[in-house]
Amino acid sequence: MHSLIASPFLEDHLLVRPGARGGFMLPAHRYEELRAHDGAGSGPAWLVDAVRGQWPDLDPTGPLGGYLLVRRPSAWGYSRASWEINLGCNYKCKHCYLGLKVNSGMPLADKLQCLQIMAEAGVLWLQITGGEPTVDKDFIASYRAAYSLGMMITVSTNASLLWRQNLLDLFRECPPYRVTVSMYGATKASYDELTQRQGAWDVFVQGMNAARRARLPLRMSVIVTEDNAAEEQSMIDLCQGWGLEYNVFTNMTPTIYGGAESLTAQSKEHLRLRKPFGGCNAGHTFFHTDPHGLVSICKIGRDDQISLPSEGIDGLARLGAIADRLMLRTGGCTGCQLSGTCTVCRPLAKHYQEAKAPLGSYCQHGIKKAG
Incomplete structure (x- = not known):
C-alpha cells in the first residue's frame, strides 16, 4: 500500500502523505517525471531528498512503486468531494440537519463504482460522512477502496465506535488525513440529552480515549445547543486538555428537507453573525454525493441531483450550470x-x-x- 501520493490538484500538482498535514507543490515536469517512472527502480534523487526532509520516518530508498501512488490527470477539474455513505446513525441528535436517520443506500458494488468515478473526476480530498459513517456495513470496504484510489480521506464521526479494533487496524494500515469528531457536551447528562441516547457519553469517551491512544489526526467540532450551552467553555477546556484542534459551531440550520425541527435546538444566546458570503466553488471544483449516488453541488444545495450509477462521469458535465443557477438570488x-x-x-x-x-x-x- 502506498505511503505517498503524487497528484494533480486544480492547476497544480502536489506530493502528499496520508495521515500527515505536510506536503509540497510539484513542478509540472517533476510530476511528469514521476508519472513516466516504471515504479520498479528507486525514485529520483530530488524526490528521495525531499521525502527525507519532509518525512524523516519514511524510507524512500526502495522501489518507487512500493511507496508512491501517482494519480493520473483528470479532464473534469474536481479536487474535493463529500460523500454520505449512509444517513443512518446510532444517535438521534435534536439539532441534526439531516432530519430522519434512514439506513438506506447503495449496494457495495455501486459504492465502489461511485468512488471510482470520483477519482476519475480528480477528487483528491474526500470527506466520508453520514449519518454516522462507521455504522455502515460497507464502511471499511469503501474506505479501503477510496484509499487505494489515492484519496486523502477525512472521516466525520461522533467517535462512538472508534474504540473498535477493526477500525483502529484500518486507520493504522490506511491512515486518514483527518478524523473530525463532533462533540455534544462535557457531561453525561447534557451529552445523552442532546443525542437522545442513554450511554452516548460513555461510548464517546471510550472512542476518544482509543483514538487518542492510536494518535489519530483528530479535530473536534464543538456543537453548542440549548442543551449544552452552559458547557461551551468546558467542552473547549476538554479539547485543549487533550491537545486537539477544535472549531465551535453555534448556528443551527434547517434540515435538508426544509424542516424547522433542528432549529429548536438553537441556543439563542449563542447565535453568531456570520461573515458575508463571498462565493464558493460548489459544483465547479467540489461536489457532494448522497447515499444513493446522487450528486449535488453541496450538502445544502441538493436540487437537480445527478445519478452517478446511472449517468456515470458524463453526468458531471451539467453540474457547473446547476451550481450557477442555484446561486442566483431568486x-x-x-x-x-x-x-x-x-x-x-x-x-x-x-x-x-x-x-x-x-x-x-x-x-x-x-x-x-x-x-
Missing part, C-alpha cells in the same frame, strides 16, 4: 438590495425560508429590524 431573495453582503448562500437561504425560520436567524433584514 425566490424570496429576488431584488434584495443587501444581497452583496448576505451572510448565507441562496440554497441555504431557501432552506431557512422553507422552514419559516425567524428572519433574524439568517437574513440581514431581520437582523437590522431586531437591532
Whole structure:
C-alpha cells in the first residue's frame, strides 16, 4: 500500500502523505517525471531528498512503486468531494440537519463504482460522512477502496465506535488525513440529552480515549445547543486538555428537507453573525454525493441531483450550470438590495425560508429590524 501520493490538484500538482498535514507543490515536469517512472527502480534523487526532509520516518530508498501512488490527470477539474455513505446513525441528535436517520443506500458494488468515478473526476480530498459513517456495513470496504484510489480521506464521526479494533487496524494500515469528531457536551447528562441516547457519553469517551491512544489526526467540532450551552467553555477546556484542534459551531440550520425541527435546538444566546458570503466553488471544483449516488453541488444545495450509477462521469458535465443557477438570488431573495453582503448562500437561504425560520436567524433584514 502506498505511503505517498503524487497528484494533480486544480492547476497544480502536489506530493502528499496520508495521515500527515505536510506536503509540497510539484513542478509540472517533476510530476511528469514521476508519472513516466516504471515504479520498479528507486525514485529520483530530488524526490528521495525531499521525502527525507519532509518525512524523516519514511524510507524512500526502495522501489518507487512500493511507496508512491501517482494519480493520473483528470479532464473534469474536481479536487474535493463529500460523500454520505449512509444517513443512518446510532444517535438521534435534536439539532441534526439531516432530519430522519434512514439506513438506506447503495449496494457495495455501486459504492465502489461511485468512488471510482470520483477519482476519475480528480477528487483528491474526500470527506466520508453520514449519518454516522462507521455504522455502515460497507464502511471499511469503501474506505479501503477510496484509499487505494489515492484519496486523502477525512472521516466525520461522533467517535462512538472508534474504540473498535477493526477500525483502529484500518486507520493504522490506511491512515486518514483527518478524523473530525463532533462533540455534544462535557457531561453525561447534557451529552445523552442532546443525542437522545442513554450511554452516548460513555461510548464517546471510550472512542476518544482509543483514538487518542492510536494518535489519530483528530479535530473536534464543538456543537453548542440549548442543551449544552452552559458547557461551551468546558467542552473547549476538554479539547485543549487533550491537545486537539477544535472549531465551535453555534448556528443551527434547517434540515435538508426544509424542516424547522433542528432549529429548536438553537441556543439563542449563542447565535453568531456570520461573515458575508463571498462565493464558493460548489459544483465547479467540489461536489457532494448522497447515499444513493446522487450528486449535488453541496450538502445544502441538493436540487437537480445527478445519478452517478446511472449517468456515470458524463453526468458531471451539467453540474457547473446547476451550481450557477442555484446561486442566483431568486425566490424570496429576488431584488434584495443587501444581497452583496448576505451572510448565507441562496440554497441555504431557501432552506431557512422553507422552514419559516425567524428572519433574524439568517437574513440581514431581520437582523437590522431586531437591532
